[in-house]
Amino acid sequence: MSTQAMKILHSPDKRIRLVSAAAAVLTVIGLQAAGKYLFSMLSVFFSEPFSYPQTMLYSQFASCLTWCCFLAAVLILLIRVAATGKAFTLFNVRILKIAGIILLLCLILPPVCDIATVVIFSQPEHLVSDILITLLQSVLLYANFYTVIMILLVALCRECVYYGTMLQTESDETV
Numbered sequence: 001m002s003t004q005a006m007k008i009l010h011s012p013d014k015r016i017r018l019v020s021a022a023a024a025v026l027t028v029i030g031l032q033a034a035g036k037y038l039f040s041m042l043s044v045f046f047s048e049p050f051s052y053p054q055t056m057l058y059s060q061f062a063s064c065l066t067w068c069c070f071l072a073a074v075l076i077l078l079i080r081v082a083a084t085g086k087a088f089t090l091f092n093v094r095i096l097k098i099a100g101i102i103l104l105l106c107l108i109l110p111p112v113c114d115i116a117t118v119v120i121f122s123q124p125e126h127l128v129s130d131i132l133i134t135l136l137q138s139v140l141l142y143a144n145f146y147t148v149i150m151i152l153l154v155a156l157c158r159e160c161v162y163y164g165t166m167l168q169t170e171s172d173e174t175v
Contacts, residue, residue, distance in 0.1 A: 014085070016081060016082075016085050016086075016087055017081070017082045017083075017085050020078045020079075020081040020082035021078075021082040023078050024075055024078040024079050024082060027071055027074050027075045027078060028075065030071050031068060031071045031072065031075065034064055034067055034068045034071060035068060037064055038061065038064050038065060038068060058113045058114075058117060059109075059110035059111070059113040059114045059117075060110070062109040062110050062113050063106055063109065063110045066102055066103075066105050066106040066109055067106060069102045070099055070102045070103055070106065073095055073098050073099040073102060074099060076095055077092055077095040077096065077099070080092065080095075087161065087164070088161055088164035088165040088167075088168045089165060090165055092161050092165075093158060093161050093162045093165060096154060096157055096158035096161060097158055099154050100151060100154040100155050100158060103147060103150055103151045103154060104151060106147060107147055107148070107151075111134075111135060114134045114135075114137070115131055115134055115135060117134075118130045118131055118134045119131070
């Protein structure tokens with residue numbers, strides 16, 4: 001291994017920047033894949049006449065859109081860490097809080113879209129049963145275990161970064 005590579009591996013700031021840049025590239029790739037999926041769904045919306053099965057795509061669109069927003073928030077965080085080399089800042093704490101809220105929306109928004117679609121298109125005499133069935137299907141479809149785990153991990157990361165920020169501020173004040 002070259003001496004320059006060894007210097008990079010032994011410098012914490014450079015390691016943070018390198019890891020953040022690599023993670024940002026992977027996030028851009030994920031954002032591009034999600035964007036392609038979004039645009040394919042948009043083409044379905046505008047190419048076919050408005051119908052009940054088509055409206056069920058709105059919940060998938062909402063879910064994919066919130067995931068894209070989450071990836072964009074993570075990308076902003078990673079680019080900022082790669083540029084500054086500082087992981088423990090209040091800005092990063094705010095970005096992680098926003099990312100957690102976006103993930104929570106990813107759980108809530110699709111069932112709300114499905115229920116709104118049922119309310120619009122359902123017969124009045126079957127409205128309550130249709131809403132209950134749709135709610136159950138939506139919760140089983142979108143409220144998966146992995147999204148809940150991701151919300152908990154983002155909340156944990158936010159608390160760790162916040163604690164690190166407070167420790168760093170305390171250390172800076174004592175020096």
